[in-house]
Amino acid sequence: MFSYGVLRLLGLSLTLFAASIVVFVVLEVLPGDPAQVMLGISAQEDTLAALREQLGLNAPILTRYVDWVLGMLQGDFGISYTYNVSVSELIAERAAVSLPLAAIALILSTAIAFPIGIMAARFRGKALDTGIMGLTQVGIALPNFWFAILLVYVFAITLRLLPSGGFPGWDQGVFNGLEALILPAIALALPQAAILARVMRSALIDVMSEDYIRTARAKGLSARVTLWRHGVRNALIPVLTILGLQFSFLIAGTVIIENVFYLPGLGRLIFQAITQRDLITVKSGVMVLVALVVLITFIVDLAYAAVDPRLRRGR
Template identity: 45%
Template sequence: MQSYLIRRAFTFALTLLLAATLSYLVLLVLPGDPARLMLGLDASPDALGALRRQLGLDRPVPVRYLAWLGDLVRGDLGTSLLYRVPVRELLASGLAVTGPLALGAMLLAALVAVPLGTVAAVRRGGPLDVAVSGASQVGQALPSFWLGLFLILIFSVRLGWLPAGGFPPWSQGFWGAAGALVLPALALAAGRAASMSRMVRASLADALEEEYVRTAKAKGLPGRRVVLRHGLRNGVIPVLTLTGTELTQLLAGSVVVENLFSLPGLGNLALQGIGARDLPLVQGVVLLAAAAVLLTSLVLDVLYAVLDPRIRYR
């Protein structure tokens, strides 16, 4: 396991460097001048030149890249060209919104998907299985932004139970911030619950056909114990893989729902950074998203070994 973790650490660093370099190169070829975007179209050439020198945009690209790489090794992500504050502070504030939103959406999806998928697998071919399969297909077909609009109409406009948008800081009160994330989490959770329930159903149905499950039933073990201890535990690995994939997608790709509910999360930061050609900010978001993907993959690999003793890493 130790040699495996060392290899993964090397891969982690190399992947982060590659992701940052690609984002650096992509933004360089995009049209637009960050200095002109910041000062406006009527800015004088002297003002533009002074701002470019201040931001370091007048230096050659290789020099700027090497300087940025040196700062990155020291843990300095630079200063946002748009907000004029350290990128680390912006990422921390964005993650404080997107992180709980993604985790809440996945928790809601799991609370719905695991019981429904389990019931569908145990009663496969029956009315409950057909109902769960049909509901999951509908859930996967519903766009999250449409569901978000529907939730706003019902729970904000008509009932007035929850806010329609905005996000008060966590420092102003836990329940106010958490309440602002309920509707967007529900909008994101619906599609994930649909796909997860299908995966739970398929994985558990395959596990229940294995020889060790038949043996457990032949020994007279209660049906619930057979399903939970022998079936669900051994069929959960594909579900964990899907959960990790969905979680990283939510961290990096919930920009539509964040815009719909006016949430200052990572998706909004990335969108504004791209529009303003804010290279340090976009690179910071890309690095954070890549780190989340790699860390999630590592945690899943460890969980595989815990749940299935047959899996060993060398």
């Protein structure tokens, strides 16, 4: 188990290193002047020269890359040109909204998908299975931003049960903060729950047709005990893969959802930085998102080893 974890951590570290090269090349090395992009075509030459000096664009490419990576490892992401504050402070402030939002959405999608996916597999081919699969197809087809607008209209405007947008801040109380994240989390969670439920159903149906399941039934175990004791656990491996991918989708989805609900999150920060040509914030924000995805992938890999004993034995 330990050697497996070390090998996976090494592989994901190489992935993070490769991602840093790609982000750096796309935003700083490709043809075009970052200072010109940030200030616009009407900027004076002396202003451009001052910004190039401030951003370190006059240094060699390799030096700029090494300084950027070493700075990130020390928690220094540079100074935002638009906000004139530390990018690390901006990211930390916005991540306090985006990470709870993604976590709540992931918990909701899992809590919804697992029961209905297992139920659909258990009653395969019956009316309940057909109804569940129909609902999941609708959930996949609906864009999450359209669903978010619908939630605002129903629960915020019509019923006046929840706020329509904005975030009061965690210093105003945990309940107020969670209340502001409920509708965005539901908008993010339901499409992902539909996908996860279908994967859970398919994986469980495949597992329940295996020989060891028939052997367990032949030994006298009931269908329900066989399902929970042998079926669900062995069906979790493909489901864990989807869970790991869903975190990436949820983080990416916050860019749209946070703009719909006017949430000051990490996705909206990157979106605003792109529109304001704040390349320093874009570069650092994207790397933080990549690091989060790599971290979640590592956790999912460890969960694989916990579920599948063959991985713990190094197979």
